[in-house]
Amino acid sequence: MSTDRRDFIKKTTAGAMGLAFSNGINAMSAKSYSNIIGANDRINIAIQGLGRRYGAYIEPIAHRKSNVRLLYLCDVMKSQREKAATYVAKHIKKAPILENDIRKVLEDKEVDAVFMATPDHWHTPGAIMAMQAGKHVYLEKPCSHNGRENELVVAAQEKYNKVVQMGNQQRSSLETTEIIKDIHNGIIGDVYKAIAFYVNSRGEVPKQTQTAPLDGLDWDLFQGPAPRRAYTDNTWDYNWHWYGWDYGTAEMGNNATHELDIARWALDVEYPEHVDVLSGKYHYKDDGWEMYDTMEATFRFANNRVIQWDCQSRNNYNKYGKGRGTIIHGSNGSVFVDRSGYSLYDLKGKLVKDSQSASKESGIALGGGGNLTTRHAVNFFETIRGKETLNSPILQGAISQAMTHYANIASRIGKSFDIDETSGRIFDRDAMKLWSRTYEPGWEPKL
Numbered sequence: 001m002s003t004d005r006r007d008f009i010k011k012t013t014a015g016a017m018g019l020a021f022s023n024g025i026n027a028m029s030a031k032s033y034s035n036i037i038g039a040n041d042r043i044n045i046a047i048q049g050l051g052r053r054y055g056a057y058i059e060p061i062a063h064r065k066s067n068v069r070l071l072y073l074c075d076v077m078k079s080q081r082e083k084a085a086t087y088v089a090k091h092i093k094k095a096p097i098l099e100n101d102i103r104k105v106l107e108d109k110e111v112d113a114v115f116m117a118t119p120d121h122w123h124t125p126g127a128i129m130a131m132q133a134g135k136h137v138y139l140e141k142p143c144s145h146n147g148r149e150n151e152l153v154v155a156a157q158e159k160y161n162k163v164v165q166m167g168n169q170q171r172s173s174l175e176t177t178e179i180i181k182d183i184h185n186g187i188i189g190d191v192y193k194a195i196a197f198y199v200n201s202r203g204e205v206p207k208q209t210q211t212a213p214l215d216g217l218d219w220d221l222f223q224g225p226a227p228r229r230a231y232t233d234n235t236w237d238y239n240w241h242w243y244g245w246d247y248g249t250a251e252m253g254n255n256a257t258h259e260l261d262i263a264r265w266a267l268d269v270e271y272p273e274h275v276d277v278l279s280g281k282y283h284y285k286d287d288g289w290e291m292y293d294t295m296e297a298t299f300r301f302a303n304n305r306v307i308q309w310d311c312q313s314r315n316n317y318n319k320y321g322k323g324r325g326t327i328i329h330g331s332n333g334s335v336f337v338d339r340s341g342y343s344l345y346d347l348k349g350k351l352v353k354d355s356q357s358a359s360k361e362s363g364i365a366l367g368g369g370g371n372l373t374t375r376h377a378v379n380f381f382e383t384i385r386g387k388e389t390l391n392s393p394i395l396q397g398a399i400s401q402a403m404t405h406y407a408n409i410a411s412r413i414g415k416s417f418d419i420d421e422t423s424g425r426i427f428d429r430d431a432m433k434l435w436s437r438t439y440e441p442g443w444e445p446k447l
Contacts, residue, residue, distance in 0.1 A: 046072035049117035050084040060377035078216030106133035124149035131160040140167040142253035148436035166397030172375035188330030196259035201316035207288035208232035225443040250291040252404035261400035272299035276416035283314040
């Protein structure tokens with residue numbers, strides 16, 4: 001592998017992936033997909049995972065100009081399928097098929113693409129299964145549950161040559177794209193630091209109690225790639241995020257993915273050289289939450305650039321004035337950017353320019369939707385047709401995702417470590433023990 005990662009990416013992906021590297025942004029060649037599906041052909045879609053996120057996809061799917069047909073709604077919980085069917089019926093005339101098992105959906109040759117909004121442990125295995133079945137994938141964050149899966153999902157995209165858009169939808173924000181282009185062109189001088197942050201007021205979480213699975217829940221299929229264990233109440237519906245590492249990736253995979261991606265994009269950096277973390281569980285200490293709920297992480301890069309992550313999951317004090325966002329510092333000024341727009345400041349702290357959008361996804365509420373996801377999904381459709389290039393190709397998404405895995409590993413082993421800035425691999429032996437995970441036999445993701 002070349003020591004210059006930019007040259008490496010160009011040489012190894014230009015043919016297989018149709019990617020062009022320009023101004024630090026990876027984009028997938030539209031022409032390379034022009035022979036996959038005709039420009040006037042309808043795209044048949046399936047949605048896997050019908051929790052809090054799927055509703056954001058319905059607007060772009062239902063829009064007449066999208067020329068998309070929703071064939072399947074898939075979820076392991078019967079009530080979720082039925083609830084989604086009722087909601088979709090208000091927006092789409094032709095009722096989609098309700099399915100429990102994604103493997104049956106993938107067998108249908110009419111399905112062209114899958115939106116994957118499952119729990120984290122399903123993302124990479126499910127995406128690989130879909131690509132192997134010939135489907136394009138819109139893959140929600142996190143794109144992987146661990147470092148090894150991060151490598152596998154990129155390798156699968158290269159092997160099967162499918163369009164894989166990661167669901168960090170701020171990459172489709174016109175305002176964010178505008179200001180990052182300006183940053184790269186020197187509007188705040190030489191950039192040297194970005195602070196990405198997130199605060200929330202998540203409350204007390206019940207302790208897990210073993211019980212029978214809920215009626216209508218396919219608990220075995222919910223676990224999928226994860227090792228089998230007895231069901232505990234309150235696990236299947238969102239609290240899996242905080243109940244250990246079987247299914248979730250803590251707040252890092254849940255939310256840091258977004259802001260760290262913007263920070264890395266703005267600073268025009270790839271893998272860091274070093275990560276250092278301070279983290280702990282400081283709130284509702286006797287409840288069922290098994291992860292850290294507070295974290296400060298520092299990522300140092302070869303060119304003396306730094307990204308800091310500041311997260312309070314259960315302390316809603318907004319030290320930065322908003323619930324989430326990214327602050328970029330340069331030699332001549334600073335920029336604050338979030339999903340609703342950006343503010344540009346000079347060295348004296350004077351507001352130079354303010355460009356707030358009408359985005360519906362500016363806050364910390366679950367689900368989201370509105371124009372960012374709509375733009376992101378339409379970009380996915382149009383790239384499949386060969387008319388556009390991906391705003392968030394999986395190769396770039398995975399590099400941002402790697403940062404979340406580094407921080408989680410550092411938190412779990414209680415120490416900092418160095419990283420190979422070219423390969424993204426960790427030098428520390430203790431850290432590398434958490435690079436992958438144990439899978440249920442027969443469910444290991446394979447290319």
